[in-house]
Amino acid sequence: MKALLCKQHGEPESLVIEETEAPVPGENQALIRVHAAGVNFPDTLIIQNKYQFKPPLPFSPGGECAGVVEAVGTEVKNLRPGDRVIAFTGWGAFAELVVADADALIPMPAGLDFVTASAFVMTYGTSYHALADRAALKSGETLLVLGASGGVGLAAIEIGKVLGARVIAAASSAEKLAVCKQHGADELINYSSEDLKERLKTITAGRGVDVTYDPVGGAYTEIALRSSAWRGRHLIVGFANGEIPKIPVNLTLLKGCSIVGVFWGEHIKRNPKDNYESLTTLFGWLKEGRLRPHIGERFSLARGAEAIRALMDRRVSGKVVITVAKDVGAA
Numbered sequence: 001m002k003a004l005l006c007k008q009h010g011e012p013e014s015l016v017i018e019e020t021e022a023p024v025p026g027e028n029q030a031l032i033r034v035h036a037a038g039v040n041f042p043d044t045l046i047i048q049n050k051y052q053f054k055p056p057l058p059f060s061p062g063g064e065c066a067g068v069v070e071a072v073g074t075e076v077k078n079l080r081p082g083d084r085v086i087a088f089t090g091w092g093a094f095a096e097l098v099v100a101d102a103d104a105l106i107p108m109p110a111g112l113d114f115v116t117a118s119a120f121v122m123t124y125g126t127s128y129h130a131l132a133d134r135a136a137l138k139s140g141e142t143l144l145v146l147g148a149s150g151g152v153g154l155a156a157i158e159i160g161k162v163l164g165a166r167v168i169a170a171a172s173s174a175e176k177l178a179v180c181k182q183h184g185a186d187e188l189i190n191y192s193s194e195d196l197k198e199r200l201k202t203i204t205a206g207r208g209v210d211v212t213y214d215p216v217g218g219a220y221t222e223i224a225l226r227s228s229a230w231r232g233r234h235l236i237v238g239f240a241n242g243e244i245p246k247i248p249v250n251l252t253l254l255k256g257c258s259i260v261g262v263f264w265g266e267h268i269k270r271n272p273k274d275n276y277e278s279l280t281t282l283f284g285w286l287k288e289g290r291l292r293p294h295i296g297e298r299f300s301l302a303r304g305a306e307a308i309r310a311l312m313d314r315r316v317s318g319k320v321v322i323t324v325a326k327d328v329g330a331a
Contacts, residue, residue, distance in 0.1 A: 003020050027073040040063060123319060143167050168186065197227055200227040231257060
């Protein structure tokens with residue numbers, strides 16, 4: 001099988017496409033023929049040896065994919081060859097075949113295409129867990145989304161609107177903000193040309209923001225925290241900026257606000273029933289057209305390194321997807 005391999009830690013350009021031996025599923029695993037794989041921020045870290053999980057070299061990156069079950073282990077009873085599934089692998093999905101634990105597989109809803117399926121669960125699952133669970137976002141509250149044109153950012157905008165919030169999208173260009181507007185943002189802030197603090201003060205009439213969704217980190221985190229409303233909630237989702245901010249914690253006292261960590265991957269391990277209920281809700285909203293995943297660009301497996309670079313450089317709005325099989329349309 002062909003796979004995009006990391007043979008030495010480094011930038012995406014060091015990755016290579018090679019023929020490699022197909023994996024064999026363990027007794028509680030399934031072998032998946034990958035049709036499409038979503039590119040996510042952890043993929044940019046794992047190839048540089050900066051992620052919390054450190055697979056031995058060589059390995060293929062890719063933690064989220066959609067495909068078809070080819071074979072199952074001897075102890076797997078709830079799957080069979082031919083089933084269409086969404087898989088979470090940690091790594092290994094940027095390849096023609098990958099193994100995944102059977103309990104980490106989600107049946108694909110009827111009619112959902114492989115590209116959308118590969119790009120949906122991680123971003124929308126993270127954003128739903130953040131907003132509905134960790135922040136308890138209420139109808140009528142104000143939600144600020146930093147890095148709003150990215151995959152999780154657009155998901156947060158859409159989920160925020162479904163939950164009844166007034167959504168402020170902040171991004172670095174007019175083009176990115178136009179995409180945010182298309183996905184439901186009520187107010188737009190270009191923080192490359194506007195003063196984020198002053199714009200938030202104007203938009204909220206000095207009251208501040210109830211909930212901030214922050215997958216960016218860096219200097220904008222403190223600015224947004226200082227713009228919190230009384231008893232606001234600042235969600236720490238990630239650090240796409242590359243800088244983990246050092247926060248003056250006295251701000252939480254002055255604002256009566258909370259800094260809340262969001263780790264969806266650990267949440268679904270500890271609370272699988274909650275995750276099942278969340279996905280049922282999200283797939284329902286998707287079917288109703290209330291959620292509209294934005295696939296910014298598709299790359300072939302042969303161009304997988306370019307896909308990771310595009311995400312690292314934040315050149316693409318929404319999700320970046322690697323298409324592996326020729327058939328990625330709806331069943």
